[in-house]
Amino acid sequence: MCGIALVLSGGRIVVVPSAAAAAAAGIHPSDEGKGVTVDELKEALRRRGPDSLGCERLRVCADGTVLGGDGCGVGDGGDVGVAELCFIGATLQLRGAVPVSQPMVGHSGSVLVFNGEIYGGIHVADDQNDTQSLLASLESCCSCDCHVLVRDETCSCCGSVGKSVPQILSTIKGPWALIYWQKDSKTLWFGRDAFGRRSLLVHWPTPDDSRFILSSVSPRSFAINTSASTVNGLGSGANNEFSDSTNMSYWEELPCGIYNIQLKDFEKNAMCIKEACIIKVRKHEWMDSSLDKLIQWKRKSIVPTVDDLSFRNPTEADKNIAYKVLIVLRESVMLRTNVNRLFEGDLTKLKDDELAPIAILFSGGLDSMILAALLDQFLDSKWTIDLLNVSFDEQLAPDRISALSGLKELQRISPIRRWRLVEIDTALTHLKEESEHVMSLIHPSNTYMDLNIGIALWLAASGDGWVDGSICNMKEGSRYKYKSTSRVLLVGSGADEQCAGYGRHRTKYRLGGWVSLDEEMRLDVQRIWKRNMGRDDRCISDHGKEARFPFLDENVIRTLLEIPLWEIAKLDEPVGKGDKKILREVANLLGLKGAALQPKRAIQFGSRIARESNRKNFGSNRAANQASAGSVEIHQHTL
Incomplete structure (x- = not known):
């Protein structure tokens, strides 16, 4: 498990979903956004990846020239006409023979931050880390514009160079989220697996904060106190791949898929409106047919015949x-x-x-x-x-x-x-501080049901409790404090x-x-x-x-x-x-x-946090049921 993030700022750039370019005219690029800082991202990500924390900063000039950086500093901006990419990686390392840290920089100068486990599709040797193996595969990918521009089939200019980035990512078996800078094509790739088993949040540019940001988790200060904003349909109604409405919070869940942003000669190739260069995010189709079938989730046999139910042992x-x-x-x-x-x-x-x-x-x-x-x-x-x-x-x-x-x-x-x-x-009455922290973790989810489930999962994952030695055959039968x-x-x-x-x-x-x-x-x-x-x-x-x-x-x-x-x-x-x-x-x-005979109970009911939450916030279970408490959105003062 790792925590990954990217901050893209400067260069007169405004990054938008493909269908929302026209809505971005009201956003004026600024290097001093009012949003989350790099230090806040680091703090939040470090909890996910306590083994190491690293940063890598690149600057991309308008003509496509890439300048190296010296890590991610306090500032989140760049020089005029220069886009800055700040990669952050916090690592919890569980695989590989030697410790590694992220971001990982390849021989070509490409940069990868990866959160996931690879169980097939790409070979991971016993002594290798998943990120190392994935970077080696991505470095062999073709970097021609055909693939960047969502023409992912093999093209004549590739020859025997290698597969495209979408082809490689589509083969991965297992959960993942990643951010990858392909230096040769001046392209930023990012995405998460087809079932969203690893978190990746996105902040689309707004008038208050024109940066494009990806992160595994929201820092606390920008989950609890950030109200929804309306940006003329940007990232929302203008593109139903993302939000369901035009009211969006600072963060959204990035929909499952593979995306890219090309920064090659961006002032020439982007749509420039007034002070901004509008760069579209492109979404790619999954390239593996067997994976596509799983996503469609179509079962061949749905309705049984009389024979199906009668004539069998x-x-x-x-x-x-x-x-x-x-x-x-x-x-x-x-x-x-x-x-x-x-x-x-x-x-x-x-x-x-x-x-x-x-x-x-x-x-x-x-x-x-x-x-x-x-x-x-x-x-x-x-x-x-x-x-x-x-x-x-x-x-x-x-x-x-x-x-x-x-x-x-x-x-x-x-x-x-x-x-x-x-x-x-x-x-639950003892968990005010913890509840506020978990509220930031579940964000942008924001209902009482989400919070109840989130608190129960967060506490369970801590492993901090008691063991009854008499029933577990440990510690001479004594009851003792234990943290897993x-x-x-x-x-x-x-x-x-x-x-x-x-x-x-x-x-x-x-x-x-x-x-x-x-x-x-x-x-x-x-x-x-x-x-x-x-x-x-x-x-x-x-x-x-x-x-x-x-x-x-x-x-x-x-x-x-x-x-x-x-x-x-x-x-x-x-x-x-x-x-x-x-x-x-x-x-x-x-x-x-x-x-085999146990009935189904959701964790919020089986642990009885839902009952305690209903009593605290609605007065009783009956009142909570009448108010459909599970779908009621939370306001900060009720935590």
């Missing part, structure tokens, strides 16, 4: 299909839990009973139990697995009750393993969206049948980047931890789409049986008989 068929899902889930967890030489060296510094390189955000529910059982299969038995469970009602919260039950089941199927249940207890040192956290995100785990899925099925259910599930997957992943990534990584999402592995998504919908879920059956039917069968294959 249910038990045998269910096991065969569940086994296919188990195989790809097992591979996904394996890829995400390999402990490399660099990290393994750090573990030797810990006492035997503290060895816990990987933890699980743990509710004791179906998804987290499956992840725990699979992790047990790949992690050396000498290491402990930390199970991080958060509660706002101590031992009475539903998730605490199911976590205690789940711990016993894991101890039964794997008695050799040391399972450490970390009980993270708190009260695990830097990798497995999270069950994506399971409900793909396997019909939400209550609204049951409602859609009841009202509109299989087709309506399929449409709702597709909508959930295609908007998960905006509703879930960016927010969750920012809250978890704020502790210098890396969230990994095995259910959102490309092969897992592909396999689930190949299975008929009626094998994924059977929503005319009771809760705890028909919802996420396929995963319940996987749990049975793993010996998790109790987990």
Whole structure:
């Protein structure tokens, strides 16, 4: 997990989405924006990447000449006619044989800041870091204008030079967000993976701050106190790839995709209006056909025939299909839990009973139990697995009750393993300062539901709680304070969206049948980047931890789409049986008989933070329900 950012300023440049150029006429470039500073970005990013922090500054003249810099200074501007690019990279290094730092500068002078993990598409040697491997691949890319100008097919001028940047990025399996300066073409590339598993926020130029800024997270000062502004449709109504309205906050979630800005002879090639050179952001299509199919999320078999439901051996068929899902889930967890030489060296510094390189955000529910059982299969038995469970009602919260039950089941199927249940207890009334901090992390999300989920995830990811030695078979049965040192956290995100785990899925099925259910599930997957992943990534990584999402592995998504919908879920059956039917069968294959019967509970309800939040902000649960509290936007004075 890393924190990355870019500040593009100066040079009379105003960067806009492709359809919003005309709306930028009212923006006058200024080197002294009223927005976020480089130092504020550094401070926020350093929490995500505590191992190293670096800056690289380049200046690009109007004729395309590139001048080197001496790091990112206090100033955010540049000389007249010179565009300044300030790259910032904060690193949490988990892979590679030797420490590396970002930004990383290639032999050609290209610059890369990368936040992600590569599990396929680009070869990453055991002794290499992902960023090193990716930079080597990007350095071999063709830099001709055909690719920069969104003509990504192989062109005659390329010959055998190499692939384009979009072709390389489209092949990556795994979560990523990046910012890359391709020196030869004078082009800035940026983007995030097709499911938005890593956060990347964008600030579009406004009259108050004409800079173009990308960042993994918003500094606190520019999340809580920044009101929405209207900029004649810039970045919003003028281009529905971005906002849904013309009222936008300082930051927006960057939609999934690959983008570029070319600064080659920008005063000649840009559209110049009055004092500004308007440079358009171009969006590229994904170049991998198999990835494109996953994005479209089209299932072949949606509505069953009478034969599909009647003429088969249910038990045998269910096991065969569940086994296919188990195989790809097992591979996904394996890829995400390999402990490399660099990290393994750090573990030797810990006492035997503290060895816990990987933890699980743990509710004791179906998804987290499956992840725990699979992790047990790949992690050396000498290491402990930390199970991080958060509660706002101590031992009475539903998730605490199911976590205690789940711990016993894991101890039964794997008695050799040391399972450490970390009980993270708190009260919402004690979290005013923390709530304000989490509000900045979830930004630009801003509802009570987002905040409740964000606080629960943030506290769970901290790993700071208590361990009952009597139930975990540790510390001679004493209850003791403990803070998990695990830097990798497995999270069950994506399971409900793909396997019909939400209550609204049951409602859609009841009202509109299989087709309506399929449409709702597709909508959930295609908007998960905006509703879930960016927010969750920012809250978890704020502790210098890396969230990994095995259910959102490309092969897992592909396999689930190949299975008929009626094998994924059977929503005319009771809760705890028909919802996420396929995963319940996987749990049975793993010996998790109790987990296979667990009902779905969202973290805000299972931890009981939603109940406490409703009482605090609305007076009661009933009043909150009447006000549709989950979708109500938060105002600062109510925190």
